Amino acid sequence: MYPSDKPRLRLRTKLMLLTGLLIALVILLVVTLVSRSVRRSILAETQKRGVATAQLLGATVLNYLKFYYYQGIQQNAHIAKKENDLAYVIVYDKEGLTAAHTENDGLILRPAADPEALESINAKSALFREINVMRANSNRQEKVFDIAVPVYTKEAPGRWGTIRIGISPENMNQDLTAIRKQILQVGLIALVFGVLGTMILANRISTPISKLMTGSLRAAEGDLSHRIEINSGDELEGLAYSFNYMMDQIRRHQEERIKSEKMAAVGYMVNTIVHDCRTPITVIKGFASLLKDFQVSTEEGRQCLDFINFEVERMERMLEEILQFACDKKSPLTLEEHNxxxxxxECTVEIGALLRNTRINFTQDLQGNSSVKIDRDKLRRAILNIAANAKEALKGRGEFKLSTRFNQSHALIELYDSGGGIPESLQAKIFEPFFSHGKSGGFGLGMSITRKIVEDHSGKISLESEKGKGTTFTIQIPLSRPEGEARSMAHFS
Ligand SMILES: Nc1ncnc2c1ncn2[C@@H]1O[C@H](COP(=O)(O)OP(=O)(O)OP(=O)(O)O)[C@@H](O)[C@H]1O
Ligand SMILES: [Mg+2]
Incomplete structure (x- = not known):
């Protein structure tokens, strides 16, 4: 099936993998960007909340700071920690001594010593930092948002102390994880739908491609009748249409080539036959005229000899015609004006002879009293070819009717037989050379010669046929003087 034996990824799999990968990348990008911006806004919110909490505590313990009432400060520090779910609360007095420490009572009344504490008591305005602290109950270090706020009053200048609070980032992390989870859930749904959609789309693309592949392989194996049906309404349908059209064209050219090869072979054969028939015909003709010279005694005998001569001459002309037809040369017409x-x-005499000894009822309806320019011999042959086919179709019994009429421009000759009819699928073919159907020994030339003769007269031949109801052939020959013209000429004469 494929040009190489290597296992290949199918188009559908490739598309699905690509789409899956793209969607996964997009989800990753969205998670990263959203997490970053959510973290930033939670940080700003935390800072705002932390500063407000510290300021509130500062206002609450201001008087205690003024009077060094450490117990009150510590109580308020514990309450603030509990109410605001803080990691710790530390209060420094204006001298920099630790006034309250919710996590380590041992530090109370000790001066602030660690760098963060020193930075806090020296800060002129609110301070926000992310620092590592040691948890009291475990030996683990933990990241904490540390906020330090100086305590001032409007009435008195100078600073009364510093409030430090720690906010655990746990809540923020929980929020972030929840948001990430939600994005991932939406992303997963998008991934499933995306891959499913790609699968459907890939199927829509790969099925027609498989059909085209099968069609090409079958065409390569010689099956030119294979058709591809794609109704996608897009370029693929156009491609299938072009493929089918290409197959039709190839088949047509192939048929034409076969036909012309057949014609060439038959032409050669006919040439040989005609050549071989000419000699005995010439001999028969010679002996017939010799017999005439021998003074045949009865009138009947002389008529028979004339008849032999007449038919032999016709046969000669016919052989010449076949030869010309097979060699595809246009045989020149000898046109004469006739009624x-x-x-x-004249033709009915020969048709009568043709239908003798049959139970075919031959009738005529001649209303074609008009003038036509015709080659009598050739047109008679055309009519006799139709009559011969009718005789074969009637199988010995039935109706055969020959009628004539004319319209403003054409004379019409209609030949009807009540035979079995011609199937619709064959109607176009019967005028093709070497097409014969349903009989043995048919050469398949009769109707193609007939059409050629009619067309050489600038006429047309058509047929109407229905299975079981018979066949009518209509020959149209241009009037030598169309109706209007004829009437005006009659008027002047
Ligand atoms: N009147 C008809 N009724 C039914 N079939 C007909 C009639 N006329 C022609 N055909 C069909 O058309 C085919 C072609 O006719 P055509 O005269 O060209 O060839 P043929 O009769 O087979 O051979 P030949 O060259 O000996 O005439 C016939 O084989 C026959 O099947
Ligand atoms: Mg025939």
Whole structure:
């Protein structure tokens, strides 16, 4: 199936993998960007909340700071820690001594010593930092948002102390994890839908491609009748249409080539046959005229000899025609003006002879009293070819009717037989050379010669046929003087 034996990824799998990868990348990007911006806004919110909490505590313990009432400060520090769910609360007095420490009572009344404490008591305005602290109950270090706020009053200048609070980032992390989870859930749904959608789309693309592949392989194996049905309404449908059109064209060219090869072979064969038939015909003709010279005694005998001569000459002309047809040369017409009905009456003699000894009822309806320029021999042959086919179709019994009429521009000759009819699928083919159907020994030339003769007269031949109801062939030959013209000429004469 494939040009190489290597296992290949199918188009569908490739598309699905690509889409999955792209969606996963997009989700990752969204999670990162959203997490970053959410973290930033939670930090700002935490800072605002922390500063407000510290300021409130500062205002609450201001008087205690003024009077060094450490117990009150410590009580308020514990309450603030509990109420605001803080990691710790530390209060320094204006001398820098630790007035309250919710996590380590041992530090109370000791001066602030660690760098963060010193930085806090020296800060002129609110301070916000992320620092590592040691948890009291475990030996683990933990990240904490540390906020330090100086305590001032409007009435007296100078600073009364510093409030430090620690906010654990746990809540922020929980919020972030929840948001990430939600984004991932939405992303997962998008991934499933994306991959499913790609699968459907890939199927829509790969199924027609598989069909085209199968069609090409079948065409390569010689099956040119294979058709591809794609109704996607897009370029793929166009491609299938072009493929089918290409197959039709290839098939048509192939048929034409076969036909012309067949024609060339038959042409050669006909050439040989005609050449071989000419000699005995010439001999028969010679002996017939010799017999005439021998003074045949009865009138009947002389008529028979004339008949032999006449038919032999016709046969000669016919052989010449076949030869010309097979060699695809245009045989020149000998056109003479005749009355259509008079000419048809001549033909009926031969048709009568053709239908002798059958139970075919031959009728005529001649209303074609008009003038036509025709080659009598050739047009008679065309009519006899149709009559011969009708005789074969009637299988010995039935109706055969020959009628004539004319319209403003054409004389019409209609030949009807009540035979089995011609199936619709064959109607276009019967005028093709070497097409014969349903009989043994048919050469398949009769109707193509007939059409050629009619067309050489600038005429047309058509047929109407229905299975079981018979066949009508209509020959149209241009009037030598169309109706209007004929009437005006009659008027002047
Ligand atoms: N009147 C008809 N009724 C039914 N079938 C007909 C009729 N006329 C022609 N056909 C069909 O058309 C085919 C072609 O006719 P055509 O005269 O060209 O060839 P043919 O009769 O088979 O051979 P031949 O060269 O000996 O005439 C016939 O084989 C026949 O199947
Ligand atoms: Mg025939």
């Amino acid at each position: 259509l009905d008079d000419f048809i009456r």
